[in-house]
Ligand code: SF4
């Protein structure tokens with residue numbers, strides 16, 4: 001197992017963390033066996049949340065913590081936004097986890113500015129986390145979100161969080177480029193511990209899982225939490241963590257060029273199609289398409305499994321309204337394209353830019369209205 005220092009917490013974490021959500025899908029004994037094997041292999045970052053199965057995940061983790069609490073960094077979360085409710089929820093977490101303290105308590109799934117304001121307020125959930133820290137029940141306080149890097153940037157500006165948790169993978173890097181471009185350097189510069197998740201994009205990157213792990217661990221994140229709910233998956237991920245070597249630039253470029261998931265649809269934000277004589281900011285529009293539905297609907301039906309997966313995952317981060325609002329504010333939008341044909345030959349990834357602009361415009365102006373979202 002390989003280890004990194006979790007920012008200014010100073011904790012040494014294995015690069016592979018075990019996520020508690022997928023323990024819901026298996027029985028108590030299977031979950032305990034997986035956790036024991038993970039710890040035996042040198043893994044030491046165990047995370048869960050009270051929202052996972054209404055405490056079931058914490059309860060399963062707690063059965064093992066009763067024996068092995070001292071061998072790991074234990075993290076749980078809190079999705080309450082008010083102080084009293086957060087305190088009550090956290091008391092339940094400690095009970096279920098069979099411990100008197102956790103190493104990390106994350107404000108869970110903070111998705112909007114309003115939620116951030118609420119947790120920061122004088123009677124907000126952060127006050128409960130601080131009280132628990134003062135009482136020795138929490139060592140470090142963190143915040144997690146899905147697909148909203150700008151929110152974590154705001155959060156780090158507003159409060160000295162010790163830890164952040166968000167998605168890092170080679171697919172969504174193109175949908176939420178701020179995550180790697182701004183959030184990650186900012187967190188590292190402030191000594192914030194960086195906990196990754198969604199290494200295989202909620203399963204979407206299953207064909208490229210090997211490279212997905214190598215990509216994520218090649219970033220300067222500290223630990224990647226993965227869901228592992230069978231012995232085979234656990235062994236595979238442990239082996240990956242043990243064998244990990246960083247990707248070099250050529251491997252990274254090859255992954256970006258050849259990954260079937262990126263294909264000839266996801267914009268790699270290379271800017272080589274510019275300038276457009278009509279002033280269409282092609283990469284910006286495709287980024288907003290990424291916010292909207294992760295550039296997952298491309299008009300092609302491959303097979304039922306792929307179609308279903310894209311439909312389930314495309315709105316996973318509920319960013320549609322934000323994308324539409326940003327698009328509405330653009331002075332020159334996709335419908336300014338005159339199909340002059342200048343940009344497409346310049347795209348190294350053979351994106352059908354003109355038709356993709358049509359898709360993006362439809363998504364960002366019409367589709368959600370039809371779907372009533
Ligand atoms: S095809 Fe459209 S987007 Fe491309 S350069 Fe011409 S006007 Fe611009």
Ligand code: SF4
Nearest residue numbers: 267268270271273347
């Ligand atoms: S050249 Fe292709 S991949 Fe690069 S920014 Fe333009 S559309 Fe995106």
